[in-house]
Amino acid sequence: MHPETHLALHHVRAADLRAEADAYRLAAAALHPRHPRDLRTRLGWALVEVGLRLAAAPKAAAAIP
Template identity: 85%
Template sequence: MRPESHLALHHARAAELRAEADAYRLAAAARHPRHLRRPRDLRTRLGWALVEVGLRLAATPKAASAIP
């Protein structure tokens, strides 16, 4: 195959893939609008709250072990 025809096929396939990706992005945005998607925010806040609780538990001195 000549290099020019190979390059033309490559450009055509790249354009097809870009069109498919754009169509997929549009379909995904239509299925899940941004204003309805909040699980990542909630999950992040919950995760940091658990980290904070764990750090507080680890830093708290044990009162029972101080009494002989």
């Protein structure tokens, strides 16, 4: 598969996953009122998100010949 095609498919899939996650968050927020453990859950998912962003960060040093 051509790299640009692969990248385009990746972007589409990532957008789908983000939309699905947003829909899930809205549905979960509507079904469940705030709970004391909610802060711990939100912090945990925030750490997961930061980790994923760090793992997916482009390598600027690798691009320089």
